[in-house]
Structures are given as C-alpha cells and as structure tokens.
Amino acid sequence: MRSGAYIFRKLVSAFALLIGVTFISFLLMVWFGPDLTYQSLGKNPTADQISEVRRQLGYDRPFMERYGAFLGQLATLDLGHSDSTGEPVSRLMARTLPVSLALVLPGFLIGNLLGILLGLWSAWQRGSMTDRFIMGASVAGMSLSFLVIIILLQVLLCTPWGLNLFPARGWSVDGLSAYLYYATVPTLSLVLITLGYNTRFYRSVMVEELNREHIRTALAYGKRTRAILFTHVLKNSLAPILTRLLFSIPIIVISGSLLLESYFGIPGIGKVTYDAITNGDQPVLKAVVSLTAVLFVLVQLAVDLAYRWVDPRVGPS
C-alpha cells in the first residue's frame, strides 16, 4: 500500500509537471518560433491574403485558446498534419522513432557498458599508468568534435580513400546483415564520442565508492578483486549510474541522433525535429515536445522507483 500511495503521488506530480512543461514549451513555440505567414504566401501578397493565411495558420486566435486546443489534441492523440510535408504527425512519429532507436540504441548501450568497465578498471588502478592512459584517451575523445569523428570515420570506412566497406549514406534495413551494414559506422561514431564522457563520469563514481569504509573492510577480509568491484563497488554505485542512463533516454530518442541522421542520411526523428524547429512546423514540434515531456516524466518515475529498488532506504518521506 505504501508503494501504491508513493506511485500515485508521483503520478499526480508527474501530471502537474506535464502541464507545466507543455505550457512553457507552447509559450516558447508561439512567441519565439518562426512565423510562417510570409513563407506560406506567394509573391506580392495583398493585405487580405496575409490575414487569410494568418487565419489558416491559427495565428489570429488568442493564446489560451490555442493552448487549450493543443491540450485537446494531446488528450485525443490527434496532432494533425505536418505543416511542411502534410504527413499525419502520428504516422511521421511512428515511422521515424523506431529508426532513431535502432540507430542509437547499440551505440548507447555499448558506449555505457564500455564506459562502466573502463571507469571501474581505471578507478581500481587509479594513479597507475593504465589509469593515466585511459583518462588521457578519454580527454582526447572528449576534445574531438562529433563532426570530425563522423567525417573521419566516413572517409576511413566508407570511401575509396579508405577501406570502403560501408555506405556513406543510407538506411535500407530489411534484415540483420543490412542492419549491420548501415548501422556500424554510425554506431562506432556514437561510441567514440560518448566513451570519453562516460568513462570519466563512471570513474569518478567508482573512485568515490572505492574510498568508502565497506570497501576497505572487504579488502581487509581478503575478498577477491572481482567480487569487490562487481558486488560491492558496482552495486553500490547503481544509483548515479541508473540516473545517468535513464535521463539520457529522452535525449537520445529525440535529439541525440540528429548529427548521425544528417550525415548518414538516416530518416529518424532527430532530423525531423531539427527541420520542424527551423521550419516552424508547429504540429510536429508539439508532438516532439509532448513526447519528450512524457518521456522525462516517465523516466523520473522510473528513476524514483529504481532508487527504491537499489536502496530501500529511499522512501515516501
């Protein structure tokens, strides 16, 4: 019952958060988003044509009325059609979201897994040459621009000037081999760019844990290294690890793949979001903003529950 009440309370606060996020997002979209009036008009428009288009775009309606309509659309999951392409927004999301997930999920998982292992090893060996090498390589990786890594890997792996093993562009995935063919270089790019940040973050978490008394006690008992690292250090570091992992999910779903999608010609949601922002495509923006808000709220809920799972001391109070 206490857990049920806890979840209910979290859900209520999540709903309030959702309303707040959508309101602020809508405010920003309306006040700072591009005004499409003149782009939607032909050349040499008359005053009548201008007001006609403003009416068509809904710009002439009061703000609260527009916000109310937006909430209505959210509630009914009917977000209309994209202003740019005319495609139903729900279809657009259903088409692009799985592509983005398939694109970034392997890189996300590999990048974090490797980061945790390297961070753990580096922390255990702290001060040694190994530690210095890993940290030096991490800083080097963090210093490189994502664009440089993408272009470098494209030249090395996708052109006759390099190994020419993979395509520079495309996403025609109909099976595992095609998936590996198209996803390998983007995944490598993502791993390379995130590994440095991940390793440094996880190392600092592990170092903090290694300095605790219970690790010293375990060492004094003569426990094996593997047991200390994986049973005591890793398990007790799970709270910050989970926080980082879970809060990364909305970002990688919505925006994390923008550069990969642009440079590798992959039709995911990152590029759609970017185009919607620059083109002022409000129906698409509304959908993306809402999806992001919902994801964050769900993630927050998941994080709260995960905290209770990894550390039962975390309670309703």
Place this chain on the structure above:
Amino acid sequence: MALGACGPADAPEQGERVIYRHSMDGVPGSLDPARASSVYNKFLAVNLFDTLYRYRYLARPYALAPNLALELPQVSEDGLVYTIRLKKGVRFVDDPAFPGGIGREVTAQDFIYSIQRHFDPGTLAEGAWLWQGRIVGLDDWKAAGSDYAQTVPGLRALDNHTVRVELTAPFPQFTHTLAQGYAAIVPREAVDHYGKGFSNQPVGSGPFTLASIDSARAVLLRNPNYHGDAFALDAEGFDPKRHDGLGLQQLSGRRPPFVDEVIIEFITEDASRWNALVSGDAHLIKVPAGQFDQVLEKRQPLTLKPEFTERFRYDASLESGFVYTNFNMADERIGYHPDPEQDVRNRALRCAMVKAFDWGRRNASFYSGIGRIFPGIITPGVPEFDAEANHEYVRHDLEGAKRLLARFGWNATNLPVLEYGFPASVTERQMFEQFRGFMVELGFPPERVQPLTFASFADYYRAYSNREVMLITSSWTMDYPDAENTMQLFFGLNQSPGSNSSNYSNPRFDELYRSSATLAPSEARTEMFREMNQQVIEDCASITGISRTLLFMWDRDLVMVPDRSFVGGFYLRFVDFDRAAEDQQ
C-alpha cells in the same frame, strides 16, 4: 572488417534495374504543386506531375517545349486568348483515389481545377501571384468564395482536350507560367481523397511515381505509362560544340524516362555530400564551395584536376538569379526623405556605400571567385542581359566614395547607424563582417554598422516584409528566363510585403514597367528594361549584383546535362547510363 565484408555482398540486389542516385543540397517540403515554391519542391513536382509546357533539355538560351500540351499555344492576335490542346490518352497513375483504383485520363478540366486551386484559400497555395489579375474572372471567382461549381469565364474547357484561357491584358510570359511547378496538373479526386495528406501522396501523370519519401531521401519509380515523346536531339537543342562526347546520341528515338528508379538523397551537409559522391552513394552532386580548391585545377577556364576527370564529368553554370543587398527606401535614415535636401544627401550616401562595396572581395571570399558580377538587375542568364554594359556601378572606388560623402556633408559624426539584416548563420555573419569592413574603410565608425540578426529565415522574411530592416541582403531565383521577372522586384506596386523589398518607387521606372508588361520580347522591350535597370543604378537603390556559379560533378558512366536553372527537374527523365561503356565492360 567482417561486418563490412557482409555488407556490400548482402546489400539489396539491384538486378537489371537501372538506378540513378541523385542528390540535392536541400530538403523538399510539400509535394503538392500548389506549394512548389522552392527549387527542391519544384524538382519533385515536375517529375511526379505533368505541366503543359517544359523547357527544352539542351537549348540555350532557354526555350519552351510542349509537355502535356500537344504543341505551343495558339495565341490570338491581341495576345488575350490562348488555346491549348492537350495530348489524348494520358492517364494519371493508378491510385485508390480513383474508382477501382485505376487512374483516369487527364483532361482540360484537370488543368482548370489545378489553376483554380491556387485561388482557393483552403489550399494554402503559393502560386496565385503568377495569375493574379491576369485571367478573366479568376479573382472574382475567389472573391465569391472559390466555389468549384461556378465557372471562371477566362478558364474554359472547349472539350476534354482543349483549354481556352482568356487574359485581362496581354501577358507575354503566360506560357512560361505554365512550365512552373505551380502549374502542374492534379486530379481533384486525389486532392479530395487525401485532404492535407495530398502533400505527401502525389497522384500525377509525370514521368515518375513516388515510392517513398522521408527526411533523408525520396525514391521515384519510372511511370511505365508515361506519355513522353521519343527523344530527338534537334528538338531538345543539341549543340555539337557543347554536347559532343557526352553520349547524348544514344538517347535518340527512345522514350523517356530512361532509368527505372531514381533515389534522391537530401544532403544538406557539404562534407557528407562530397563523401556520398566519392563513395558512389550519389551519382551527382552540386559541389560544395569549400571543396573547389580540392577539385579544381584552375578557375579560368574552370578545369577539374586530372585525378577527378578519370571518374567524373563536370559542368559549371550560372544560377538563374542573383544576390544583392537592398536599401530599404522607406527608411528615412537611408532611403527617401520628405526633405528634398536630405533626400539628395541620402542618395549620395547610398551611392558612396555602393562604391565602397568591393564585389571582387565578396566574390573571392564567398563565391570562390567564380561568380559573375554585373551592374544592376538584369542577370546574365536572360536574353536581355547587356554584356557590354558599363561596369562602373560595381567597380570598387573607395576614394570616389569618400569624396562623395564629403561633398554632401557626411562625416563620422553624422553618418546614420546602419542595420544590416540577416538570418542567423555562420556564413551570413561572415558576410556581415565583411560588409562592416567595407563601411569602416569608407569612414563609418565600426559601432555604426550593426547586425540585425533573426533566428530563422521566416522571421527575417517577416521583418523585411514589414519594412523593419534597413539593409536587406537577399537572393532571387528567377521563375522564368525573362528580365521582367527581376524588373518586378522594383515595381512600385510590388512594395513590401510584395517582392519589391527595397520599397523602391520611381515614376519613370513604373511607367516603363507598365508599358513593357504587355510587350512580347523585342529589341524595343529590351531597351525599356535596360533603361529601367539604369534607373535603379542611378538611384543607388541596391548594391547589386552577382550571379553565383554552380559546379556539378557526376559519374562518367552517366549520360546527362544537369541544370538547376529553368530546366530544373525536367532533365531527370533524360538521365541515362552510358550504354556504350557498359557494352565495352
């Protein structure tokens, strides 16, 4: 390595299908011809739908050719009535929008409906300006509520395959308007069936059909029932001097389109576009300016480095428009002024700024030194262009500019604060900084040359349409190869929010514009245009201009002559692979 090895071998088999991989440096929005305003939208519109006319593939200067029309229109002696016969037996592609899913014949009524749509507020169309006030009864039809049950007197179907268009006044460019993407013919059933979704579900009778489209690419398939006539070299304007060695002879007598599938990659990133060409993921690209040093042996004449000529062909062509910076003449700080004395001083200030603007440096910095600088608003791509025109207006004359300022009493303390508008981007900012440098050389204190930045082009467009920008840097892509299309940029009645963003108003210019508007191309009309050009120059209404040179590179195995100008998307149907080279292999 292992992964890569499984890739190419396991990549989808192409079999006998002939696939051409095109690339674009932008992304099209709507596929509805009513919104074919960008070069990217238009490129797709004219391939998925049919227009009555198109431009001949190889002919330069550009010339019209019948497309869905049987021949060029019959025009009455007074230039008011156009009679156009359509080809018989042309069908829309099969689609669920039609009864039984079978595409029906394209008729004269479809053409009329497609033009009317631009005057229906529900369409949110962008092409009405082409015919606004031009066709008898069309504007009234709109004013009366755009009811398709009501007929438009100036748009009549004489029978299923003959259209009669009656104009309110002679409009010599009318046939050109029927070669625009806006004039592509759509079936009403499909528009009604798909509603807003029609933007994404094209149903036309063009050379290709749409298989798929997303933010990264479009896949087009050959329309097996396309009505295209057999290719004839002479009819398309083949010129042995320019076209020998390109393999175009192999197209003779064959019916386009020549490839089974076209994959159009939308690649906005320069580096990615170049990698796509090198890796074979695109057969053709518009070469990014940043790549010119890497690929060009020399610029005059433009020559590719030998290591690239083995694999690629190339072509450099001037864009069908120009880049310029307009003075907002409605702004009393720099434009017209109610006080005649100040008005004269403002003109002197503008002229000094024009003289201080160094087109040579602008060209070298931003257009790789291969743009074409010309004085005024008649671009090099149109027949009315005067190659012998005096270039004084675009000559960098800093001393002359300083003298002019001094003569009219301008000095560092009384010069106005210049506000140079642009949408936020690195290149635009660099252009502003260069402009500021020119003005500082002239004598402006740096703090008196201010950037006016906008988050997006839409915001910038709105601002200058509302006369809120003092210096408006912009570019114009011509709709048809006739200088009238740039003259209207300075016609008084087209002031903001119209295309006359400088808000230029000159009675003599307007009088000439009105008089020339109904004239067919002729020497007399060319003289009028040149006088209008001179008016703009003498009033120093704009810092203008330069036409950019576009460099295309494509795989040697392809037989094609790419064009981003008026032929635009119409050439896609004529792209083929070099059959002789294939046979040799």
